[in-house]
Amino acid sequence: MKAALLVAIILLSGCGNAERAAVPVEAVSPHGYVRGAEETAEPQARLVLADAGTGAVHVLDLITEKVTAVARVASVEGMIDDGRFAYVAHAGESLRVIDSGGWTVDHGDHLHFYRTTPRDVGTVTGRRAASDAAVTAVSGSGGVRLLDRAKLEEGLIAQTAAVPGTGTALPYGERLFVPVGGKVAIHSRAGAPAGTLDEPCPQPRGAVVTRRGAVFDCADGALLVGGKGAEKIPHRDERPGERPHERPGERPGELSGRPGSTVLAAIAGDEGVRVLDVTAKSWKRLKTGPVAAVTATGPQAPVLVLTTDGVLHSWDPESGEKLAKTRLLDRADDRVTIQADPNRAYVNDPAVKAVHEIDYRDGLRRARTFELDFTPTHMVETGR
Template sequence: MPHPASPRRLAPLGALLIVALAGCAAPASPADMPTEPSADTHGEIAGAAELAEPAVGLTSIDGEGRVSHLDLLEETTAELGSVRPPLSMHSDGRYLFAADETGVSLVDSGVWTWDHVDHFHYYRAEPRLLGEVEGDGVAVVATSNSSTTGGTGLFFPGSGEAVLLDTEALSKGEVVETFRLQSVPGAGLVVPAGSFATVAAGGEVTLHASDGSTIGEAAPCADPAGTVTTRVGAVIGCRDAALLVTVADERPAVERIPYPAGTTAPRATAFANREGRPTVAAVAEGVGVWMLDTRERSWALLPTPEPVVQVTAVDDKDANLLALTADGRVLVLDGETGALRATTAALVGASLAGGQPVSLIADQQRAYLSGPAEGRMWELDFADDARIAREFTPERTPLFVAETGR
């Protein structure tokens, strides 16, 4: 059973000097930005400028830890500084969490969207390196859909330490641990849900308040792997089911969504979707794609024209589903039947063959694909026959890429 420790406040790395490349547009200066949030903040913080449209960009980290931000509206690039060379990276659409064997480095891209369900607000502030969280082993990171409230979970497999960060503090440039619990070394997750968090490790999941205190009874979860947050709740992948963590009336609850009876398809171990959407996708290795509808609390197994190695659900009105083949092609599939709608050429075959990380990210209109070995990033119009809308050749080859600002 995890045991709580005292909250810890970690020193930031300091203010970030942004070096704009030749021809780059400079970010808004602090003098141009409001100093106080409005009464109805909608995710706004002091020092951030509200925008008329999302400041969408691709924020990336290369193999040496150098961080860059490509503004997709202006097509300009800014260098944001350096972190330790990462072995993995996770993003919530604003922050980048770059993990290595000794901890996690945190980067604030400075652009984000506040989802107010029926409308959105868009913000920009100065990007910065926030600091580091120490830990043993390459951390598994889990985030919510809010970059200004709630928490961010880190699980360090080497030590079994489960850490919850204060996301509101991150938005103010501070790295604050609200709890650090000792759990079981090995596979594990810390998954935020509202002001609570779930720790999955050692064959069970436990619910915790933000101070680390345990709430209610533990639930079984063998071999935890894979998590994503939808508009409905937070998903945790277990060997024989998914757990859905929801919060209503300030009370958390855990629901079990078992795989269909009699299925022999491999379980889901990684989930991906267009941020916030209720339906998520996961590879059923060698068989097809698992689709999990968190509204309906149901699974569907879709056959695919060929084996795929990565998937993400767009979950739009046309039920588009994107998949990546082993030879580096992006497939546009029907998310209800698995039928092929369109395909690209083999864009990232060298990266996949070399075991390098490939990012496939979907938003409402476009998808973004990166190939470290190819030194390229592509913008794809999946609704237009998987057309390549733009191709980028960054000066520094990105190893990990996140879409930020949306």
């Protein structure tokens, strides 16, 4: 009897809601769904390569090894990336935006990996770019332009605001940090002023986001901006009595490291490398000889140093000891760069039109060499 009564109630309830049920209901997208992209089970690592001679820009898919021609850009001067997009610097203060078609979304406790077709998005005024999930900040001599990140992912360049600034602006922690006048100003993602950091940042240069916070490269040291405020890490070694750099030529070059890593490295003068441990808040000097390119691969992982004689070295950032070395290029100059992810490193070789893949956890073993029909003058890795 109770079962029959329950069935009757369900039927009556269904009749009573028939009119409402006829109204179309918008489908709920599955978790991780991205329109126009394919979700995959592994990172979609790709190299964006630019030929300074011809202006040709290509994307090399590191899984399929397919090379895709994407754009032709006049007067290529350099290239940076934000994990998905490559920004090709050219013609003074212009950035050509290239969607590499490979990226990772970090949801905190898990990751999503996506792939789509590479494409040329267009040009924006500026020299540097950095992004978070909501905004892309493009920095140049005219200040900072904020672009709608969602629109950029759809292939549209849509400026939402502009703020004054002289250095690389970083979106971090749902705020925007902008070097200006020897200080770092704070703005909302919409560009509204929200104060200034107490710690100064004279002569700002580069900036990078790590898992411990945002790091600004200042003349007197690294400025770390984290959840507990801002703190300066002066340019000095761990040795007692070491003085900060006082001469302009002694200042370390631009900091480089695997994305998100808390260890960063920079060329420091003619004979060595400086390593910044963001967690320990300390610098260390490696006496490597003349350096063409350097990057750090993470905590408890080697610093990779390519010396000008074409030899690739790995160094232990903790002990300062050399771990391995291998001859990789005939020679190396400032066109060569090292890009690293959790398992491999990539070194462009413009002289022979190739890119070398290195297993840096296995004695610098050369895993693959990609031979190209163009010169890879500039290179960045995306999809990580």
